[in-house]
Amino acid sequence: MAKPVVAIVGRPNVGKSTIFNRIAGDRISIVEDTPGVTRDRIYANSEWLGQQFSLIDTGGIDIDDAPFIKQITEQAEIAIDEADVIIYLVSIKEGVTDADEHVAQILYRSDKPVVLGVNKVDNPELRSEIYDFYSLGFGDPYPLSGSHGLGLGDLLDAVVKNFPEKSGEDEPGTIRFSLIGRPNVGKSSIVNALLGEDRVIVSDVAGTTRDAIDTKFTDEDGDRFVMVDTAGIRKKGKVYENTERYSVMRALKAIDNSDVALFVINGEEGIREQDKRVAGYAHEAGKAIIIVVNKWDLVKKDNHTMQEFEAYIRDQFVYLAYAPIIFVSAKTTQRLEQLPALIKKVNTNHTRRIQSSVLNDVIMDAIAMNSTPSDNGKRLRVYYATQVAIQPPTFVVFVNDPDMMHFSYERFLENQIRNAFDFTGTPIHMIERRRK
Numbered sequence: 303m304a305k306p307v308v309a310i311v312g313r314p315n316v317g318k319s320t321i322f323n324r325i326a327g328d329r330i331s332i333v334e335d336t337p338g339v340t341r342d343r344i345y346a347n348s349e350w351l352g353q354q355f356s357l358i359d360t361g362g363i364d365i366d367d368a369p370f371i372k373q374i375t376e377q378a379e380i381a382i383d384e385a386d387v388i389i390y391l392v393s394i395k396e397g398v399t400d401a402d403e404h405v406a407q408i409l410y411r412s413d414k415p416v417v418l419g420v421n422k423v424d425n426p427e428l429r430s431e432i433y434d435f436y437s438l439g440f441g442d443p444y445p446l447s448g449s450h451g452l453g454l455g456d457l458l459d460a461v462v463k464n465f466p467e468k469s470g471e472d473e474p475g476t477i478r479f480s481l482i483g484r485p486n487v488g489k490s491s492i493v494n495a496l497l498g499e500d501r502v503i504v505s506d507v508a509g510t511t512r513d514a515i516d517t518k519f520t521d522e523d524g525d526r527f528v529m530v531d532t533a534g535i536r537k538k539g540k541v542y543e544n545t546e547r548y549s550v551m552r553a554l555k556a557i558d559n560s561d562v563a564l565f566v567i568n569g570e571e572g573i574r575e576q577d578k579r580v581a582g583y584a585h586e587a588g589k590a591i592i593i594v595v596n597k598w599d600l601v602k603k604d605n606h607t608m609q610e611f612e613a614y615i616r617d618q619f620v621y622l623a624y625a626p627i628i629f630v631s632a633k634t635t636q637r638l639e640q641l642p643a644l645i646k647k648v649n650t651n652h653t654r655r656i657q658s659s660v661l662n663d664v665i666m667d668a669i670a671m672n673s674t675p676s677d678n679g680k681r682l683r684v685y686y687a688t689q690v691a692i693q694p695p696t697f698v699v700f701v702n703d704p705d706m707m708h709f710s711y712e713r714f715l716e717n718q719i720r721n722a723f724d725f726t727g728t729p730i731h732m733i734e735r736r737r738k
C-alpha cells in the first residue's frame with residue numbers, strides 16, 4: 303500500500319532543507335558507483351514510531367525564473383496536492399512575516415492537516431516567543447532547532463497522529479506498477495492506450511478513473527494490476543508539472559509505491575540525464591524494471607535499428623543489464639498488448655524463491671569453474687548461500703572473509719545464478735557474511 307506523504311513548506315531560509323535532512327537522516331542508501339543519483343535531495347523515505355512515510359522538501363522544487371511569491375505559492379500548492387500531512391515551517395528569528403501570512407492563506411484553503419514548526423529556537427530563552435505564531439491559526443506551534451536537532455520528536459508525533467487511516471490492502475496477487483520517465487515521453491498516452499484496450503477491464507467506477515490516484519484493472523487472464531499514480535501521469539495543467547525536479551520527485555514517489563517500474567524512454571529523442579536519475583533510483587530501490595522505448599513509430603528504421611538502439615541503451619545503463627527492453631508506440635499501439643504479460647513475467651522473477659540445495663549446487667559449480675580470489679596466500683572460501691528475501695531476490699553468501707569477495711567475483715556469482723534461474727527484469731542483491 304501507498305505510504306503517507308509529508309511535505310515541508312515555508313518561505314525561503316526558514317530551514318526547510320535543514321529540517322528535511324534531520325528527519326530523512328541517511329536513510330537513502332546511495333551506492334557510490336550508481337550513476338545519476340541525485341545528492342541534493344528533495345524526496346526521501348523516513349520512519350517515526352514504526353510508521354514509514356515519504357518526505358518532500360517543496361523548497362527544492364523551484365519554478366524557473368518565477369518571482370518569489372509565485373515560487374512559494376506553487377510550492378504550497380504542490381504540498382497540498384501531494385501530501386497527507388503538511389509541516390509548515392516558520393522561523394523565530396524573523397517572527398511572522400508577510401510571506402508567512404501568504405503561505406498560511408494558501409494552506410487554509412485545503413483540508414490537509416498542517417503541523418506548524420517554528421525553527422531556529424536554538425536556546426530555551428527563545429521559547430516564550432513562539433506564542434506569537436498562534437496568530438497563524440494552525441494550533442500549537444512546535445519549537446524546533448534544525449541546527450541542534452531539537453524538538454523533532456514532538457513535531458513528528460503530531461505529524462504521525464494526523465496520518466490517514468490505512469485504506470484497504472490490495473487483493474492478493476495484485477501487481478503494482480508505475481510508469482516513470484521525463485515529461486513528454488508518452489506515459490499518459492501509454493496509460494490511455496493500455497486502459498482503452500478491449501482486453502483490459504478497468505475496475506474503477508466509470509467517470510472516476512481520471513481522478514483516481516491509482517487505477518486498478520485486470521488483464522485478459524483475469525490477473526490484477528494496480529497502476530500507481532495514474533493521476534500524476536495525467537496532467538492537470540499546473541505550471542510546476544513540467545519542471546524537472548517536480549517530475550523527478552513524482553517518479554521517485556511512484557517507484558516507492560510499486561513493485562515493477564516501466565521506465566519509458568522517448569525513442570525519437572534518446573536518453574537524457576533526467577532519465578538516468580529515476581532509473582538509478584528504481585535500481586537502488588530494488589524494483590523490477592522494464593525499459594519501454596516509446597514513439598517507435600517516429601523512428602526511421604532499417605534491419606539494424608532495434609539492435610542499435612538496444613546497444614545504445616545497454617551502454618547508457620550498464621547497471622540495468624537485467625531489464626528487458628520493449629519497443630512500442632502509444633500512437634499505433636504497436637506491441638502494447640505485450641506489456642501486461644511482460645509485467646507479470648518480471649514480477650514472477652522479482653518474487654522468485656530458490657531452494658537452498660539447488661542454489662548451492664549452482665554456487666559450487668561456479669566455484670569449480672572459476673576459483674575464488676586469493677590474496678597473500680589466503681583464499682576466499684565460500685561455505686554456502688541462502689536466499690533470505692524476495693522483491694528483490696536477496697542472497698546471503700557465507701564466507702571466511704567478506705573483504706575478499708571482490709566486486710568482479712560477486713558479479714560472476716550473480717551471473718551464474720542468472721544463468722541457472724530466470725531473474726530477467728529484477729536486480730539481485732548479494733550480501734556476504736563471515737562464518738568461522
Ligand code: GDP
Nearest residue numbers: 314315316317318319320361421422447448449
Ligand atoms: P530553506 O531555504 O528553508 O530550505 O532553509 P535552509 O535549511 O537552507 O536554512 C537556511 C539557513 O538557516 C541556513 O543558513 C541554515 O544553516 C540556517 N538554519 C537552519 N536551521 C537553523 C536553526 O535551527 N537555527 C539557526 N540558528 N539557523 C538555522
Ligand code: GDP
Nearest residue numbers: 485486487488489490491596597600631632633
Ligand atoms: P507524458 O508527459 O510522458 O505523459 O507524455 P504524453 O503521453 O503526454 O505524450 C507527449 C506527446 O507525445 C503527445 O503529444 C503525444 O501525442 C505524443 N506521443 C505519445 N506517444 C507517442 C507515440 O508512440 N508516437 C507518437 N508519434 N507520438 C506520441
